[in-house]
Amino acid sequence: MTEYTPMRLPRRRSVAVQVGHVMVGGDAPVVVQSMTNTDTADADATVAQVAALARAGSELVRITVDREEAAMAVPRIRERLDRIGVNVPLIGDFHYNGHKLLADFPACAEALAKYRINPGNVGFKGKRDTQFSQIIDIALRHDKPVRIGVNWGSLDQELLTRLMDENAVSANPISAAAVMREAIIQSGLLSAARAEELGMRRDRIILSAKVSQVQDLIAVYADLASRCDYALHLGLTEAGMGTKGIVASSASMGILLQQGIGDTIRVSLTPEPGGDRSREVQVAQELLQVMGFRAFVPVVAACPGCGRTTSTVFQELAGDIQDHIRDSMPEWREKYPGVENLNVAVMGCIVNGPGESKFADIGISLPGTGETPTAPVFIDGEKVATLRGPNIASEFKTMVLDYIERRFGRGARAVPEIRTSAD
Ligand code: SF4
Numbered sequence: 506m507t508e509y510t511p512m513r514l515p516r517r518r519s520v521a522v523q524v525g526h527v528m529v530g531g532d533a534p535v536v537v538q539s540m541t542n543t544d545t546a547d548a549d550a551t552v553a554q555v556a557a558l559a560r561a562g563s564e565l566v567r568i569t570v571d572r573e574e575a576a577m578a579v580p581r582i583r584e585r586l587d588r589i590g591v592n593v594p595l596i597g598d599f600h601y602n603g604h605k606l607l608a609d610f611p612a613c614a615e616a617l618a619k620y621r622i623n624p625g626n627v628g629f630k631g632k633r634d635t636q637f638s639q640i641i642d643i644a645l646r647h648d649k650p651v652r653i654g655v656n657w658g659s660l661d662q663e664l665l666t667r668l669m670d671e672n673a674v675s676a677n678p679i680s681a682a683a684v685m686r687e688a689i690i691q692s693g694l695l696s697a698a699r700a701e702e703l704g705m706r707r708d709r710i711i712l713s714a715k716v717s718q719v720q721d722l723i724a725v726y727a728d729l730a731s732r733c734d735y736a737l738h739l740g741l742t743e744a745g746m747g748t749k750g751i752v753a754s755s756a757s758m759g760i761l762l763q764q765g766i767g768d769t770i771r772v773s774l775t776p777e778p779g780g781d782r783s784r785e786v787q788v789a790q791e792l793l794q795v796m797g798f799r800a801f802v803p804v805v806a807a808c809p810g811c812g813r814t815t816s817t818v819f820q821e822l823a824g825d826i827q828d829h830i831r832d833s834m835p836e837w838r839e840k841y842p843g844v845e846n847l848n849v850a851v852m853g854c855i856v857n858g859p860g861e862s863k864f865a866d867i868g869i870s871l872p873g874t875g876e877t878p879t880a881p882v883f884i885d886g887e888k889v890a891t892l893r894g895p896n897i898a899s900e901f902k903t904m905v906l907d908y909i910e911r912r913f914g915r916g917a918r919a920v921p922e923i924r925t926s927a928d
Contacts, residue, residue, distance in 0.1 A: 517730050517734075517764075524618050530711070531736075536768065537790055542776070570617075599627075607639075614643055614646075618650075620643075621651070622652070658743070664691060668684050711738050730764075755792050762796060803845060805849045814871070850862045867908050871897065880892040
């Protein structure tokens with residue numbers, strides 16, 4: 506049996522922050538979060554999407570709070586989520602008028618588990634410090650943590666200009682890109698220091714410094730991580746659509762996570778029109794899972810296929826099992842504790858099939874082109890059955906479900922040898 510062992514790579518030491526019932530940083534596992542793209546004023550749509558994100562496994566969900574109608578909807582959204590048993594903490598995303606919305610709608614301030622403040626657009630010129638202080642005061646009154654979230658697209662221009670000017674007269678000037686990165690980092694650190702001066706404890710502050718280029722993100726976070734012990738929220742902003750967004754986010758965050766940097770992650774994918782918002786949760790989970798840091802869903806290993814197997818049976822079977830597992834996970838998390846540690850293998854021919862299948866908890870090696878039309882099934886490294894005939898796929902699927910029931914179901918016991926009529 507393959508036991509899942511989380512990777513114990515050294516993690517950067519960070520101060521743990523409690524966000525609702527979820528711990529971020531310290532010794533807590535890296536937390537997956539996401540953000541809605543509904544109009545928050547549309548409570549029906551927002552409740553539905555938050556619930557879908559939470560069911561997909563998002564442990565925190567951020568919602569936009571951009572105007573009065575949205576702020577008014579927040580407590581209703583919270584109540585309705587609680588009524589349907591979705592207790593995921595909600596984070597309010599504020600820009601420009603956050604100080605006013607939080608002050609005018611205390612029920613909104615109370616319903617949220619954390620406030621995200623962007624120091625680049627909390628207010629301008631003389632108003633910036635005042636409005637920043639107002640948000641921190643409200644957070645202190647409601648005993649809420651904050652994320653100070655710098656974004657290069659809305660970077661504090663006064664700070665950037667000052668650093669550029671200083672660099673221009675420096676004896677050892679650095680590149681404009683390096684000045685930009687320094688401005689992003691300083692914006693976060695100065696704002697966090699200001700929040701502390703105003704009375705916010707370090708265990709109530711999370712920092713982020715998002716940029717849209719992979720190499721910049723790695724450089725910014727590596728530097729930021731070495732200069733503070735605040736819990737860090739990782740994310741590549743404007744990662745993009747489809748595979749580009751997935752690859753860019755995975756490459757940048759994977760490198761940082763490998764270095765022990767990052768306490769919570771969000772994968773900012775641009776969905777296809779009408780696409781499933783939960784995809785960003787799936788990608789974040791898979792990133793953490795393939796790197797061995799956390800387990801969220803059973804893994805289905807499948808070979809890529811090649812000229813040795815021209816039938817599509819193994820692709821269909823692997824896809825079918827994977828879809829079934831993912832669709833079933835919201836229910837299985839309760840019903841089969843530990844099922845996320847399961848490994849299933851679906852292999853296309855005898856070359857790697859038996860070897861990979863033996864390594865999995867349960868695996869099948871389908872017949873390749875010209876091979877005897879039989880499919881050995883392995884459980885916990887032992888061959889337990891050989892399937893034949895037209896129903897190989899459905900029989901194997903039944904065996905997987907049976908295995909899950911016996912290993913992870915109530916009253917689970919040691920898995921006995923399985924015999925099928927095909928033996
Ligand atoms: S297991 Fe067989 S079918 Fe699959 S990639 Fe390897 S050689 Fe090709």
